[in-house]
Amino acid sequence: MYMNKRQREMSLFDQSNQKYILGTLSNTGFNVEDLENIDGKSQYVCQIVESGLTGVIYKLKSNGFYNLKRKRKTSKVKNVDGQLSFLNELMCRSKILEHQEHLISLKNGIIKTIYADYRKGILLSEWIDGEHPEVLDVDWIQDTINITLDLQKIGLFEWDLSRGNILVKDNKVKLFDFGYCYQFDPLVDYNSEGVNEPRFHALERLETRYLMLELYKNQRIKGKAEMLQLYKEIKMAGIKSYLDHNKYLEANGASTQVLEHFHNIIEEWRKGISNIQELEKLYIKDVLRSHLLDIHDDLSGKSCTQNTLLRIMHLKELTDEYQWNIIAPLVDYNKKEKFLEDLHSFHEGALKYQHS
Numbered sequence: 001m002y003m004n005k006r007q008r009e010m011s012l013f014d015q016s017n018q019k020y021i022l023g024t025l026s027n028t029g030f031n032v033e034d035l036e037n038i039d040g041k042s043q044y045v046c047q048i049v050e051s052g053l054t055g056v057i058y059k060l061k062s063n064g065f066y067n068l069k070r071k072r073k074t075s076k077v078k079n080v081d082g083q084l085s086f087l088n089e090l091m092c093r094s095k096i097l098e099h100q101e102h103l104i105s106l107k108n109g110i111i112k113t114i115y116a117d118y119r120k121g122i123l124l125s126e127w128i129d130g131e132h133p134e135v136l137d138v139d140w141i142q143d144t145i146n147i148t149l150d151l152q153k154i155g156l157f158e159w160d161l162s163r164g165n166i167l168v169k170d171n172k173v174k175l176f177d178f179g180y181c182y183q184f185d186p187l188v189d190y191n192s193e194g195v196n197e198p199r200f201h202a203l204e205r206l207e208t209r210y211l212m213l214e215l216y217k218n219q220r221i222k223g224k225a226e227m228l229q230l231y232k233e234i235k236m237a238g239i240k241s242y243l244d245h246n247k248y249l250e251a252n253g254a255s256t257q258v259l260e261h262f263h264n265i266i267e268e269w270r271k272g273i274s275n276i277q278e279l280e281k282l283y284i285k286d287v288l289r290s291h292l293l294d295i296h297d298d299l300s301g302k303s304c305t306q307n308t309l310l311r312i313m314h315l316k317e318l319t320d321e322y323q324w325n326i327i328a329p330l331v332d333y334n335k336k337e338k339f340l341e342d343l344h345s346f347h348e349g350a351l352k353y354q355h356s
């Protein structure tokens with residue numbers, strides 16, 4: 001199986017017996033054996049969340065509430081990154097711990113790690129009092145963009161901004177799942193793919209993993225005009241955060257290439273919000289990109305849901321609603337027939353790999 005450098009290094013570490021421990025259990029009321037032996041019957045357990053693909057989550061009570069993430073023997077995401085995601089999460093948590101005390105948004109917006117032992121497959125954190133977002137409110141969206149960009153400042157690029165990985169309370173966000181967050185140099189790279197993949201960035205990640213599907217659900221209830229208004233507000237939030245981020249990058253000596261990259265994104269969004277025709281063009285582009293990427297991701301990890309099917313349905317609808325000459329330049333397809341054929345096989349794959 002092909003592995004990139006990061007994956008090879010992580011796999012070697014995984015196969016070694018080297019210890020990997022973060023933090024301390026003092027003041028928690030637990031010892032390592034307690035955590036190793038936790039199961040549904042333990043006195044400490046007050047809630048179990050089984051939905052995670054990497055780990056099983058236990059809400060524990062001792063002198064306060066805690067979150068214990070127990071590594072699954074094999075991740076339900078059946079590709080290399082899926083199998084390495086628990087190790088990856090620990091590596092990111094370690095880096096976040098280094099910076100959390102002096103970066104206020106990381107202190108407020110990122111989970112506090114208390115203790116982890118990779119070989120025992122345990123990760124203990126604070127319990128976050130919050131809910132997954134219910135409505136698309138621009139305040140929490142702005143907060144998510146800002147926290148994600150602050151992670152980028154410390155050299156971490158978060159890829160998996162799905163709804164299940166965001167908890168919100170009073171429109172304030174906490175991020176807590178770093179299974180698919182990789183290191184990069186924000187001053188010379190666009191993301192953890194270096195400068196090879198300019199299409200991936202903070203708001204794109206949130207749109208691709210979550211917002212574009214949610215906007216579609218919104219449109220089905222409230223209509224297109226209201227959905228587009230919300231989409232415009234999201235882009236305005238993006239412009240605001242990206243302008244600040246670019247100032248930071250400039251002040252810290254980022255390369256001209258990186259500064260131009262962000263500048264171009266901002267300009268594209270500015271044009272997009274300038275009138276309704278431009279807005280709709282930008283919207284179609286984001287929908288096509290988001291759904292195609294996410295469908296490929298789900299199929300490659302063999303982990304599809306009803307949402308995968310909904311995305312495929314939306315793409316099919318777009319081909320009915322818009323002329324092919326509008327769609328063609330935004331996708332890697334010359335012929336509409338081939339696009340429709342692929343949508344059909346995506347649909348069959350998504351049915352086959354439904355896991356919930």
Ligand SMILES: Nc1ncnc2c1ncn2[C@@H]1O[C@H](COP(=O)(O)OP(=O)(O)OP(=O)(O)O)[C@@H](O)[C@H]1O
Nearest residue numbers: 049052053054055057067126127128164176177179
């Ligand atoms: N610290 C926490 N406080 C409250 N709830 C949490 C916490 N950590 C996780 N959860 C809940 O457990 C769920 C699964 O957690 P998490 O995303 O860390 O697991 P995962 O196996 O990595 O998930 P994924 O399927 O995204 O790979 C979250 O969606 C959230 O609802």
Ligand SMILES: [Mg+2]
Nearest residue numbers: 052164165177
């Ligand atoms: Mg998760």
